Amino acid sequence: MQGSTIAAIATPPGAGGIAVVRLSGAESYAVAARVFHPANPAKKVEQAKGYTALFGHFVDREEAFDEGVALFFRAPHSYTGEDVVELSCHGGSAVARRLVEACLAAGAQPAAPGEYTRRAFLNGKLGLTQAEAVMDLISADGRQGAALANAALGGALAKKINAQKAQLTALQAHLAAWVDFPEEDVPELDPAHLRTVLGAVREELDGLIRSYDAGAVLREGVDCAIVGRPNAGKSTLLNLLAGFDRAIVTPVAGTTRDVVEQAVQLGDIRLNLFDTAGLRETEDAIEAEGIRRSWKKLEEAGLILAVFDGSEPPSREDLALAQRCAGRPAIALVNKEDKPTQFDAELIAPYFAMVLPVCCREEGSRKVIAAAVARLLGTGSIDPHAASLSGQRQLSAALRARDAAAGALDAAAGGFGLDAVSVCVDDALDALCDLTGENASEAVIEQVFERFCVGK
CATH class of the missing domain: 3.30.1360.120 (Probable tRNA modification gtpase trme; domain 1)
Incomplete structure (x- = not known):
């Protein structure tokens, strides 16, 4: 209370x-x-x-x-x-x-959980986006993720959104005066100015939305499935990324029969690694269950590291795995670079964002993989001190505001009249106020603070 x-x-x-x-x-x-x-x-x-x-x-x-x-x-x-x-x-x-x-x-x-920060919000010490950044900062594992949260705590997102609101508010004031008081001889808005303002707002929101996924990876990490045939080097890769012998490695095919989990910090990204059972046909009921779980983990993962044995020609299982990775955030690692190469990487290249020759026993491969993951997930191009969206609540509000601004542009271009444009601008302003918390209902506030820890 x-x-x-x-x-x-x-x-x-x-x-x-x-x-x-x-x-x-x-x-x-x-x-x-x-x-x-x-x-x-x-x-x-x-x-x-x-x-x-x-x-x-x-x-x-x-x-x-x-x-x-x-x-x-x-x-x-x-x-x-x-x-x-x-x-x-x-x-x-x-x-x-x-x-x-x-x-x-x-x-x-x-x-109660989050009650101190909730009181800070209710007493006007923090905006809602800043309050959300508090928990992001507490839970951040990487330096860039912490910097993003700190920028939000400092008001970077609130300032950017308030700037868009100010532009739309000025536009709406003119539109409302022109629509509601025709007898006052209010000058009609210049169409070029209208398009410029709405276009600029849409672009700013588009930029925030485009960078959302990469920002979420930096703040929250990503689930990463390590998949491949038996003895391709999956468990060796897990141990390389973890920095210690997390998984048992033997020459015996089928050593890994269940999903082995390990969280690691790879550069600025936390990977929640899942080393899976080797993908092959088997009559062993236990191994078959492990393989079923492997395919399930591949479908759920936000990042796939597919490991192939570079010392052998591609097999039918290799090609089937590559096809399952098509259209997914997946990197092919052709392992055992220290041995004579028998693997034709061109056969699998169309299904992956990139194909990298590596040796999962050598420390240098860790840096190669880290750079590739950052490039694929877009985290390398993020300015950690810039405004960014955090969480589905903020993303949903930004999407609604962006779509409303786009709708206003379409209404103006389609000749629907300035009253239709005004309705869309109102919708955009409502969505932005939802984002910053000015229109936040008690249910939304409860949802924001329920993920906080006690004492913060």
Whole structure:
């Protein structure tokens, strides 16, 4: 509840140097005074100024159980816009839990997931796109993904969208005056100016939409299926990308019988790797089930690394695999480059975005594969400091706004009249307001913050 004072551990679970328990709400200072006693008796928690710190002891029913630091933030100059106190105790689950329990006993309520950031949004400290960027920044694994989230947190997307809204609002004001008040002799819009404004808005939104997939890969990673015939080198490739022996590698065909999963960081991209069973005809029921799962994983993956044995001519299974990869984000890796080549890569080239000769036992191949993956997924061309869309909610709103702007252009070109153009511009503005959160319903806000962790 917005009016209550909330408490939660704001640091990850487990042992560490410190743990931070955060209080936010009108009674934060009063609650803190009941659980924290400054080492200097002359200092009073209730009188602490914002952006100051006190050293002291944490108490539970007047029993001191730890020592640490209290940081104070006065409303509205805090993360949430409310009075905030952050209590830093020694890291460890038992101490942090006891401090939270003491805060709850002193009058605080448990914080819900994302409640601190939700209050920051409701109190006007953050826009909705900035609030969404908070969780993206927390969950980012790669440097570029973190930079994209930080740019959104700094307002890059909000500024770009607000610029498009300003152009459309000025256009709509003129259109509304001309349509609604014909007796006032309002000058009709210059058709060239109308096309220029609508075209520019559509192009800006198009650019955001085109870069969405690559941005999502940088922020969230991508599921990657490693597929190929038995002994082509799939498990060796998994171990190369993982940097350690994650999968068992033997000369025996069919060693991998189930999907082996491993998350790795390949350059700026997190790959959720799935090493699959070798694709071949078999009467072994267990191996056949593994192969069925391999095909299923291939269909679901956002990236396919198809491994072929370069020391042997292409087989019927190789060609069948290549055909299954047609039209998919797939790279063919012709393995065993260190041996005499027997594989005719031209037979499979039409089905792949690129074909690379590699040796999955050599570290140098990792860099070659990383560069190819970045090129295929478009992550290498992204400016990590530019505005970008994050999540299906933002993408859906941008698509609706782009389509409405395109509809306004079509209405103007088709001679449907400026009233029809005005309706489309209204739709575009509504979609942009949905994107930035100005029109956000309670259900949308719930959806945004339900993926947050407790303490943030």
